[in-house]
Amino acid sequence: MTFEPEQLGQSGQELAAMLRDLRKQAGLSGVRLAARCNMSQSKVSRIENGKVRPSLVDVEQILRALDAPPALVTEVTALTRIANTEWQDSRSLRRKGLHTKQFELAGLEASSAEFRFFLLSMITGLLSTPEYIRASLSHVPGDHSKAIAKKLERQEVLYDRSKRFTFILTEQAARSPFLPPDAMAVQLDRLASLTHLPNMRLGVIPLDTRMPGNPLNTFTVYDDRLATVELSTGAMVFRDPRDVRAYLEEFASYEELALFGEEARGKLSEWSNAYRS
Known part of the structure; x- marks a missing residue:
């Protein structure tokens, strides 16, 4: 997955929406996902609403909890890196x-x-x-x-x-x-x-x-x-x-x-x- 320089710092909302959609596709509530990630439910909510910029560690925890396939992990991780830059x-x-x-x-x-x-x-x-x-x-x-x-x-x-x-x-x-x-x-x-x-x-x-x-x-x-x-x-x-x-x-x-x-x-x-x- 490649990005142009103009996209740097502009991918936060896209990342938030993607994480929210992945949780729903997995059939998990925000509370259950938070428990699997050892994360507060309020933090999960703020991440999914774009109010908190998740780190790579946060996203890796979420993706493991969702049992995301390797190709998706690569894509979301790349987007996270861009959102933090x-x-x-x-x-x-x-x-x-x-x-x-x-x-x-x-x-x-x-x-x-x-x-x-x-x-x-x-x-x-x-x-x-x-x-x-x-x-x-x-x-x-x-x-x-x-x-x-x-x-x-x-x-x-x-x-x-x-x-x-x-x-x-x-x-x-x-x-x-x-x-x-x-x-x-x-x-x-x-x-x-x-x-x-x-x-x-x-x-x-x-x-x-x-x-x-x-x-x-x-x-x-x-x-x-x-x-x-x-x-x-x-x-x-x-x-x-x-x-x-x-x-x-x-x-x-x-x-x-x-x-x-x-x-x-x-x-x-x-x-x-x-x-x-």
Whole structure:
């Protein structure tokens, strides 16, 4: 079963209807299915009405309880994976206005408590100076004053002591010259100052570090429930626990290699001084 990118994130109602029809075809009530799955009847009802997005584990439990044939299991599992994945293309975001994405991110930040950012090629807006933010949007035509203002407003979340942040930046992300040398030095100084926040761990990975595997993308994990992965043409959003867990494990492997605290501040100071000289 194949899907086009435009279908990502749009298959939830189709999945709900399919699971409801399969239960009825099996001659089971919602109560009996819930008992077979060791699941509450209210959860089964919310899944079948499209009010709850089931994970792959949920769907596998339901399909086993319904004794679904292998071909049907393959089809429904594929649909579940698609329903838990969303594609956000850059062109659509630009048509809506880049500031609309900032409101979505602010909502995610308000509803999450722990954040993990792996920054491969540039500094994220939460850590950026106003000059860096403007430079990061300079290649996109149009007036981005609303997006810039919202990015700066979102930085207030860093000072919310109820939330925990871990940022890991490669040397390439920290040092790529998006700005003139003096402005880049100020940006690196800002990173160093943020390492003192009690609810933040900011680590750097020097260029000569041997990385595990081959990092391909910048990504963010919100709590243990959602991961966003940035691509050159847009972003993927993963909600299935297995996908999120894979990014948590990848993040942990980079975390083991990163320099934190005084070591991180030492590297950032070295790179800042290099720009000033």
